[in-house]
Amino acid sequence: MTGAKLDLDRATVRRARTLARRAGRPIVALATSHTTVSVERAVLRMAGVVGADPDGIPWVNRLVDAVSEEVGIEHGVALPVWDALRQFNGRGKQADLTELAQKASTGGVRFRVPDGREADRARAAARRQVGRGIAVIDRRRRERESLVRRIGDAPRQPWIYLIVATGDIYEDIPQAQAAARAGADVVAVIRSTGQSLLDYVPEGAPRAGYAGTYATQENFRLMRAALDDVSRELGRYVRLTNYASGLCMPEIATLAGLERLDMMLNDSMYGILFRDINPIRTFVDQRFSRQVHARAGIIINTGEDNYLTTADAVDEAHTVTVSQLLNEYFAKEAGLQDWQLGLGHAFEINPDVPDSFRLELAHAMLARELFPKAPLKWMPPTKHMTGDVFRGYLLDGFFNLVGAMTGQGILLVGMMTEAVVTPFLSDRDLALQNVRYVLDAAGNLHEDFHPRPGGFIQTRAHRVLDEAVELLERITDEPGDAALLSAIADGTFGLMKRPPDKGKGYDGVVRQAAGYYNPATDILEEPAP
Amino acid sequence: MTSQMTSQMTSTESGRKIVRPYGDTTGDGMVQMSFTLPVPHDKRAEGAALQLAAKMGMDPAMLVHAKAMGPDFTFFVVYGQVTHLVDLAAVEVLEREYPLQTPREVNAQIKRLLRRKLVVLGACIGTDAHTVGIDAILNIKGFAGEKGLEYYREIKVVNLGAQVLVPELVALARAEKADAVLVSQVVTQRDAHLKNTREMSAAFRESYPSGQRPLLVVGGPRFDELATADLGVDRIFGRGTTPGEVASFLVHALAHRKDR
Numbered sequence: 050m051t052g053a054k055l056d057l058d059r060a061t062v063r064r065a066r067t068l069a070r071r072a073g074r075p076i077v078a079l080a081t082s083h084t085t086v087s088v089e090r091a092v093l094r095m096a097g098v099v100g101a102d103p104d105g106i107p108w109v110n111r112l113v114d115a116v117s118e119e120v121g122i123e124h125g126v127a128l129p130v131w132d133a134l135r136q137f138n139g140r141g142k143q144a145d146l147t148e149l150a151q152k153a154s155t156g157g158v159r160f161r162v163p164d165g166r167e168a169d170r171a172r173a174a175a176r177r178q179v180g181r182g183i184a185v186i187d188r189r190r191r192e193r194e195s196l197v198r199r200i201g202d203a204p205r206q207p208w209i210y211l212i213v214a215t216g217d218i219y220e221d222i223p224q225a226q227a228a229a230r231a232g233a234d235v236v237a238v239i240r241s242t243g244q245s246l247l248d249y250v251p252e253g254a255p256r257a258g259y260a261g262t263y264a265t266q267e268n269f270r271l272m273r274a275a276l277d278d279v280s281r282e283l284g285r286y287v288r289l290t291n292y293a294s295g296l297c298m299p300e301i302a303t304l305a306g307l308e309r310l311d312m313m314l315n316d317s318m319y320g321i322l323f324r325d326i327n328p329i330r331t332f333v334d335q336r337f338s339r340q341v342h343a344r345a346g347i348i349i350n351t352g353e354d355n356y357l358t359t360a361d362a363v364d365e366a367h368t369v370t371v372s373q374l375l376n377e378y379f380a381k382e383a384g385l386q387d388w389q390l391g392l393g394h395a396f397e398i399n400p401d402v403p404d405s406f407r408l409e410l411a412h413a414m415l416a417r418e419l420f421p422k423a424p425l426k427w428m429p430p431t432k433h434m435t436g437d438v439f440r441g442y443l444l445d446g447f448f449n450l451v452g453a454m455t456g457q458g459i460l461l462v463g464m465m466t467e468a469v470v471t472p473f474l475s476d477r478d479l480a481l482q483n484v485r486y487v488l489d490a491a492g493n494l495h496e497d498f499h500p501r502p503g504g505f506i507q508t509r510a511h512r513v514l515d516e517a518v519e520l521l522e523r524i525t526d527e528p529g530d531a532a533l534l535s536a537i538a539d540g541t542f543g544l545m546k547r548p549p550d551k552g553k554g555y556d557g558v559v560r561q562a563a564g565y566y567n568p569a570t571d572i573l574e575e576p577a578p
Numbered sequence: 579m580t581s582q583m584t585s586q587m588t589s590t591e592s593g594r595k596i597v598r599p600y601g602d603t604t605g606d607g608m609v610q611m612s613f614t615l616p617v618p619h620d621k622r623a624e625g626a627a628l629q630l631a632a633k634m635g636m637d638p639a640m641l642v643h644a645k646a647m648g649p650d651f652t653f654f655v656v657y658g659q660v661t662h663l664v665d666l667a668a669v670e671v672l673e674r675e676y677p678l679q680t681p682r683e684v685n686a687q688i689k690r691l692l693r694r695k696l697v698v699l700g701a702c703i704g705t706d707a708h709t710v711g712i713d714a715i716l717n718i719k720g721f722a723g724e725k726g727l728e729y730y731r732e733i734k735v736v737n738l739g740a741q742v743l744v745p746e747l748v749a750l751a752r753a754e755k756a757d758a759v760l761v762s763q764v765v766t767q768r769d770a771h772l773k774n775t776r777e778m779s780a781a782f783r784e785s786y787p788s789g790q791r792p793l794l795v796v797g798g799p800r801f802d803e804l805a806t807a808d809l810g811v812d813r814i815f816g817r818g819t820t821p822g823e824v825a826s827f828l829v830h831a832l833a834h835r836k837d838r
Contacts (some may be wrong), residue, residue, distance in 0.1 A: 216768075227648055243704075246741055257768075323709075325739055358710060432710070436799075436817065469799075475614045478647045 054499055055418050055510045061518060062419065063145055068521035070373035075531040077382055079329060084565065086248070086557035088337045089113050089126040091299035092569045094307075095182030098146045098177070099266075099431040101252040102154065109300070112150035119160040123562040125251075128168060128177035129160040135170065137458055146178075162564075172566055179568040182370045186306035193309055195288045196277070203234035204285065205492070207427065207452055207460035211477065217256040218268045222275045227474070229279045231479050235312060235459065237290035238272055240264050245295030246553060247325050250304065255415045259298055264291050264301055269308035288312055290350065293338050295320050296326060296554045299401040302338035306345030306547040312391065312459075317379045318350035318372065322542050323335065326536055326553035340381035344385035349385065350459070351376040354395035354428035356542070362397040362432075366412050367516035368396050374517070375417060375533075377423075384573070387422035391459055395428035396448040405506065406447055411509035413455040414500070419514075424458025427451070434467040443467040445480065448489035454494050460484065463562065583768070597667035609636070614653050621648035627654040635662045663676075672803045676830030678822060681730050687829040688732040692757075696828065698727055699756040701747055704774035708764035709740050711797055715760060715821050724820045733825070744781045751792055752785070758793040758828050760798035765799070768808040771798055772809065779810030793831050795824065 090109040101107045116126045128404035152158050211233035213224040226235045239261035252266045276287045288311035294300045353369040373392045394416045398405040429448050434441045445463035452460045462480045464472040500506035527535035540546040592726045601608025617623045626788045631639035639658030647653050688696045714721035716737045718728045728735045763771035775796050797815035
């Protein structure tokens with residue numbers, strides 16, 4: 050969809066972005082001056098450390114813990130680890146990092162922070178080895194680009210996004226392939242609900258997730274391979290989505306890059322607000338993970354729909370806009386391009402509210418016009434799905450219609466059995482018929498649809514934008530060096546108060562010391578080859 | 579499978595109230611259902627669907643829609659008359675055992691009973707991350723036009739949010755001297771809601787002297803409201819429960835406890 054239909058005031062739009070930048074900049078300063086256990090583990094994963102001990106704790110965790118105990122991680126793990134590796138191998142051995150991790154976990158390795166020439170040598174070795182991992186991520190990206198070229202891309206926008214979630218990857222695979230054959234352009238494998246709070250990434254292909262399937266490197270690989278098969282069969286590249294959010298964002302982002310996932314749920318504040326993860330941990334992890342996504346050519350999906358499931362979708366519509374603006378700022382700062390910004394929003398207004406459809410249209414058009422080049426992610430109703438599946442089916446039809454009329458990039462298919470059961474095969478089939486009917490019947494309606502100047506829709510969109518600017522002003526007026534952190538602590542978002550020194554994973558956050566070295570950040574912040 | 583029943587009284591005999599589903603005429607027994615069979619769509623598949631309908635008590639059954647879903651599955655919609663009767667006198671449900679009260683009445687009762695604020699701890703436990711239910715009951719915003727428990731002047735609400743571990747919940751209940759613990763469970767895969775609830779009630783039983791633990795209340799769309807003894811809790815709330823119902827129950831149970 051092209052052309053401005055809402056007649057938004059350009060100065061107000063500029064002001065909104067300026068405020069988002071002002072709110073975000075101190076957070077970036079925080080992110081570049083701290084590191085976390087997960088960032089350091091991601092570095093080791095890029096360097097090729099794989100596997101887990103007999104208790105299922107990955108060797109990257111063991112190695113980072115060992116370094117942390119002896120010398121701390123404030124210099125980064127690269128210096129002590131590659132220094133130890135050189136000394137270890139200097140005694141006539143040819144050990145790799147995984148062996149070093151195994152040795153270290155039983156106390157068999159002494160770590161120190163090298164300086165002078167020894168530090169130079171450790172830095173160079175670390176950079177070489179991490180560089181090889183990033184080269185794999187680059188190769189995966191080129192592989193995707195060439196597959197899309199050779200096989201073909203999704204036939205139209207919005208891309209149709211379907212979810213599978215059985216808990217068992219070997220059950221997910223046939224379901225995902227069936228979804229693709231039925232018309233899905235994007236398949237998302239929902240994660241086991243507990244996973245976002247695990248401070249490690251499980252190994253292998255565990256077969257018993259709760260309400261979802263564990264995100265592991267092996268599961269990523271299995272599903273991507275299965276979708277490659279079905280992509281060739283169908284003559285269109287079917288994209289794969291998983292979830293970065295949680296305590297292991299940097300590592301999951303790395304694994305996703307290594308296994309050629311195509312999209313990742315990655316929101317700047319979701320973990321803080323909805324999972325009670327420490328704010329600083331989240332922002333540090335988020336920046337690193339988004340740098341990896343930028344390099345891997347992965348499209349991020351942000352989580353603004355979550356605000357509307359806990360708050361009122363009319364009163365709090367502007368919080369979605371504010372979150373989108375912040376997500377955009379953080380994403381671009383981390384190197385993501387417009388085409389990689391699947392900014393989220395949702396159809397969650399109570400259908401009993403008069404003019405609810407016009408309000409939804411106004412909100413969706415506002416997002417479209419504020420972010421004209423981003424593939425917006427349009428999320429279906431969940432909160433007002435009552436169990437009356439017949440009414441729910443109608444609501445999903447109206448949701449699809451807004452999607453068609455406002456040129457959304459990614460359309461998550463709504464299920465009439467939302468909040469009732471895990472969707473049946475038939476629910477998915479009916480839902481896809483619903484989408485296809487609406488897109489075929491009204492897909493080009495946006496050509497004819499121009500809201501009346503000064504009418505209901507324009508007025509509403511202007512008001513939401515004004516409220517977003519007001520909220521951003523309130524946030525940037527908060528006291529302290531990082532006003533956004535104070536705002537989060539005050540309960541500005543979703544009524545949840547999240548102070549910067551509380552929350553899960555805080556003990557894994559460390560301020561960088563002088564001489565901190567991270568070979569991954571080093572490479573990722575150079576211009577891509 | 580979805581099925582829809584509308585009922586209408588048809589006969590009464592010696593305290594029994596017999597009804598049949600209502601389509602468009604009293605006593606016609608008409609219902610509608612949909613389901614999928616794992617067979618390709620052909621004549622035999624349609625016969626199989628009718629066979630299932632007959633075994634479910636639909637006679638006659640009309641197959642009104644059949645559609646292939648991929649090469650291996652067929653989706654059916656069937657309308658038909660069920661032969662079954664429903665005896666209303668034999669229906670067992672949990673009738674509300676307490677009077678509904680307004681927030682003002684609840685506040686007054688708490689003042690009288692406790693002479694301090696009532697402390698309510700709320701959480702989603704285990705792996706469940708769906709806070710919709712607990713938030714609907716606790717947040718000021720509330721649900722179905724009723725304000726949540728945070729709105730009650732005499733109730734102190736501590737909402738722990740999602741994925742709270744059971745030991746953490748017990749420890750916080752002790753630290754906060756909670757009078758009641760509200761737990762919401764939405765995820766039901768592999769019966770997680772039942773397992774989590776039993777684990778929670780067992781932990782409270784172990785940690786408190788008998789008769790002194792806080793009131794334990796669970797809620798979620800898939801619980802059987804009659805299963806309190808089995809799950810070791812004081813009350814189970816199902817789909818559509820409002821904050822007012824929960825608040826009224828809490829003061830009722832509290833008064834009841836004091837009486838004992």
